[in-house]
Amino acid sequence: MTPHTPTAPWPVRTRRLTLRPATLDDLPAIGAYRRIPEVSTWLPTAPRTAEDHVAHISAQPERLEKTLVIELDSAVIGDLYLSVEDAWGQAEVAENARSTKAEVGWCLDPAFQGQGYATEAVAGLLRVCFEDLGLRRVVALSFADNTASWRLMERLGMRREEYNVRDSLHRTGEWLDGVGYALLAEEWRDRNPAAGR
C-alpha cells in the first residue's frame, strides 16, 4: 500500500474559501455539524456529540490525514475527504498505476449550505488533485437518495458511472442504492482550459 499524505501548496485559496489539512484542533468544530441528524444520515458515522466525533477521529490518525477543512473568514464551515489510492493495473505495469487516483468526499455545515460553498470547495479540491497531485482520475460515491451530494458532483462535471441497486446498508437497517461518479484529468482540463498554463 502507498502512504497517503497528499502534498499540495496548502493552504489553497478559492474565491471565498481556504482549504487546508485538518488538525486535531479542528475536530470539535467539525463534530458540531457532523452530529446533526440530517447531516449524519448520509455519513459513515453518526456521532451523538461533537466530543464523540473528536474521540472517534483522534483514534484514527490515518483518517485525520485524509481530512481537509473548508474555512470561510477563518471559521471551519465544512470538511473534505481526500484519499489518494493506487489504481488497478496488471502485474507488469502495476507500479505505474500507483497513487494515480483519488476518492473524494465532502460535508458542509447546514448553516452554510445553498450558497455554492461546497461546489467552490470541491472545485478547488479537484484542481489540487489534477494540477498539484497530477492524478489521472477522481471518484466519489454516495447514496442514490443523497440528491444534494450527487447534484454537486454533476455541477462539477463528474460522470455517473455506477448505479448499484441496494448495495449499501444504512444504519436504519435498510439496504439503499448507491451511485458512483468519476472525472478524468483530461475531462477536467477540457472544462478548465486555463489549467496547467
Ligand SMILES: CC(C)(COP(=O)(O)OP(=O)(O)OC[C@H]1O[C@@H](n2cnc3c(N)ncnc32)[C@H](O)[C@@H]1OP(=O)(O)O)[C@@H](O)C(=O)NCCC(=O)NCCS
Ligand atoms: C452534499 C452537500 C455538501 C451539498 O451542499 P449544497 O449546499 O447543496 O452545495 P453548495 O454549497 O455547492 O450549494 C449549492 C446550492 O447553492 C446554490 N448556489 C447559490 N450560490 C451559488 C454559487 N455561487 N455557486 C454554486 N451554487 C450556488 C445552488 O443553486 C445550489 O442550490 P440548489 O441545490 O437549490 O440548486 C451538503 O448537502 C452536505 O453537506 N450534506 C450532508 C453531508 C453529505 O451528504 N456528504 C456527502 C456524503 S456522500
